Amino acid sequence: MTQPLPPGLLISAPASGTGKTTVTLGLLAAFRAQGLQVQPFKSGPDYIDPAFHTAAAGRVSVNLDTWAMPRERIAALARASEGADLVLAEGSMGLFDGVARPGECGAGASADLAALMGWPVILVLDVSGQAQTAAAVAMGLARFRPDVRVAGVILNKVASPRHQALVRAGMEAAGLTVLGALPRSAHVALPERHLGLVQAEELPRLRQILSDAASFVTDNCDLTAIRTAAQGGHVQDARGAGRVPAPGERVALARDAAFSFVYPHLLTSWREQGATILPFSPLADEGPDPSATACWLPGGYPELHAPRLAACDGFRNSLADFARTRPVHGECGGYMALGQGLVAADGTRHRMAGLLGLETSFAKRRMHLGYRLARLAQPCAGFTAGTLLRGHEFHYASILSQPDAPLATVVDANGQTVEETGSVRHFTGGGMASGSFFHLIGPASSGDLS
Template identity: 55%
Template sequence: MTARGLIVSAPRSSSGKTTVTLGLLGALRRKGIAVRAAKSGPDYIDPAFHAAATAQKGVNLDSWAMPPAAIEALIGEAAQASDVLVIEGAMGLFDGVPGVPGRSGAASDLAARFALPVLLILDVSGQSQSAAAVAAGFASFDPKVRVGGVVLNKLGSDRHRTLIADALKPLGIPVLGAIPRDDKMVLPERHLGLVQAGEHVNLDARLASFAEMAARHLDLDAIMAMAAPLPDLSSSTAPTLKTPGQRIALASDATFSFVYAHVLDDWRRSGAEIVPFSPLRDEAPPDHCDVCWLPGGYPELHAGALAAAQRFKDGLKEFSRTRPVHGECGGYMVLGEGLEDASGTRHAMAGLLSHATSFAKRRLHLGYRQARLLADHPLGAAGDVVRGHEFHHASIIDKGSDEPFVEVTDAQGKPVVETGSRRELVSGTFFHAIARES
């Protein structure tokens, strides 16, 4: 069977995309269909739920941050191991950044490039026939993007469904699902999005309830028939980031969990060994490694435990005397002198860089980032450009005295004040690296 694909998207965030996607993944899997999932855009949390629902790793496909060849390679890999690839969009279907056509970061870029139909999720609470007008607008907005059908979410009654379905008939847009309003069909959230998959003690039960919902309320056969054949990309290869070392000590626990699957896969394919360790369990980076990587996550929720993890901090300091240490976002916060939690209490961090951060003084920092390395680094040579994303609520309350790590601009090329820090073999920045610039 040739692998097929489709995109689950919506007019806006909070329309029910993730719930419907997880239900669809689970319901298809129960039918014996090998299903893979991907997330359009920069997101660490949803792919972990996708992985739990499919028993296969979730990946990201980002048309702004990733060169087209890298996206082709990731889709090609997914197609080899599945009957269908379900791509969940971020925000609204056409929401991206201005710039090069096809590289806006919007899910619509993927729909147009790979001729993938869109299953449009409509939150119809508070409207009836007007939902058809919304669907019509999305269906006609870009002739390269095909809306293959809609799912009516948060329906109030059978009459509510009939009113909308009747309004959609003249448009030729089929209703492929109708989900009644149910406040239980949600996942809990916190300041960076959904509570992480690994933190749910009842995740299997939640996923099972979503799958049962999808089996009852979605036309699974019609959705599968809507999915389009994926192009043969099995020979595509394109590494995204330079491998930072031969043995990489990777902080990995509830604090440090934001790592892209494609990055780890690239490192392993290059021959690197990834050695996880847990700062929360007061573990030091393994001494036989040649680089230490502290990814992002939620240090503000575990600041007290990290401050008390003396073995971790001492081991990290000793490691940094002879080998590179790099921190992204939450990892960068931990490398600094101190971190204020939400209550304003300051906790001593590793002190390998001189800045200090605060979660008490919250301000949203969000957007794509393009960074030029100012010195040779495990990520690349001086002058190399890396694309990534910044998403956090922390503020720098003391810039410290270290050298800037990168020169950063946003997606429109405008300078970004936050440039990260570097001191000898230690570096860090708030942006998450996704791929080298093509």
Template identity: 55%
Template structure:
């Protein structure tokens, strides 16, 4: 079984709305195609750390993000090149096909449709048919005609109740002129579990392999995989475009464990492609950073779920404090919170953190802070001079109760409004809730 188009041919699995089942479906589809001997390269549209873990586990290779808001076509072409050789790309969409945030003056607002238009990959539309029948055709037709630069090549019906239900829905699709590639019944077992920032991370699930295998069996039984593959088209984005984000050092000590896992694969791959060496270490295993590193980078994640262990991690604490006296340290979101003086968790308990910044954060009251952000650095941070403009996103429930240090950046939302969160700097240490994606044009 081989794809009909060479090199970076792909499909986008999109949906009409969040919660339609596209992550489970895409995870199962990727593994089902891998079992047929194809090398599948997974991608995720938009700013997401958790879904890519499942897609990457199914494919056996890292899942890269493609972002219509934060990346230009050159950056996306560079990421396709970083992904390496594969037979077929499968990209999971974000939210509904055309959903995006406000983006005044931008051609790309961050929707799945933006990625489809940029890559030229056809869209396979997932429709949750649980409470409809022929109306599925009207919905598919509306999506297919909404943007002329987006090709909706076929439909997969999810949560179909019976064969009769499928036949009625297919009647509507036939009337719309859009092919049905398969239908999947509602599935009670094998769901991907959730927590406050989305799905539970793939690396935390001991039964992940059996869940993925079950999803693949479910997908393979209901979808015409051969017909789906024939719809793939080559990407319009080609060439070895370098990413504009230089590594922050030649040797980067990178925290990597269940508490610190939110860093984009294109960042790590781009650093390595530029000649940097990554030196992973685990704070939860009480490991200090490698003393030979030029910089320590603490990614985001779930430090609040492991706060007592981090408080008690003496070797990690002393190693970080010694490193920060001589060399740069940077933290993003959860990493930023860990660099601070303390975290107050939902139960009201305060846990002492590294104290490299004066920052105090709290999950009381719980309030989501979510969205794309633009940052202009007021202070230098590792690898980036003051005045550099960056683009990224913010996604957390914790709030700041005390921040006595110098602000790191002016941060704005997509409308241009200045946000209260500035990040902070103290000596060699910098941090922010801002998750870095790329340099801003």
């Protein structure tokens, strides 16, 4: 049985850095101001953009990933759009950019998601430094795949009325509809740091930024035409499909400015299975709830808060007591926090929780980015040994020492072995500490480590 979806659009671009996040936020906030219920989605693995989407739309943004998720899981997650008037999904990188070896139901490209869900694409084009040539680029994107339909374009960084007229003439000749033309503007720009945008919760001016973005888009785009271009697809009714096992019945979840990278679909899945989520703040020197049966430290920015974390003896002692009898798991930043020490960019070493022997450093920076396929060597976080998991890695930390037993065998999307295997340590009281730079998206329904 198929399930109808509200009409939707996917906002994409020829490349990263063209302004598609600003356009997406402006559209979400503008349509919300009109009284519409707008459901945001994000194509691919990303924590930061969806937090901004959620603030702009007033509805939780959900990640959909064709490399890491089977179509049944995507269909189940798409149910977040129930009750919405419109769906707006933000793409990642360029429209057709993905990995060389397909995953569950695609290569992770935004185009794969648009084709799967039946969403027309709006292209955001940075036209600075060009005029009619922008139409050639857009026409190439529009004709590249017959199963992906480009509904129109929004021009960004238009220099002048004359510049806009030239670009529009090129688009008309190419048969492409111009849905908006945004002049150069810096007042709605979002600040960035090394993993992308600064987190939404860190911006005291967020409400004003979103209001400015809504006004900017409303004044320079045809909102009626954009909404009219949206189309609704159908997905198989997949209630409960692709659930991610909860790590315990009562999960103590680290949640503050240092530990905030956790996917909404994981928490939703855990709750659907009856798990209770018990948030706590390591930065406030809090430890996991004593009634919890498992503890989860998400990724985030522990390096920005390392001196404060090092001084949190209450957190460190409580976590050590907890780990003696129950499982503690850390992802990326959470993994680093479970280690012995973290060396900041200035070379200063800060003491961490010490549950694992891991030593990491930001003084020796190297980007680690991409999809990951991992086979667990030991039971962990609700999964049995041998389980195949899909996820991703994105950090700049270097491993100085990783002496504990490896948690998993890990390869990238091309099947190349990855040295960041994670690690695990067991304690005499029956507890354990485990962690990895691997951000879990979900169990794999297919794939191998060759």
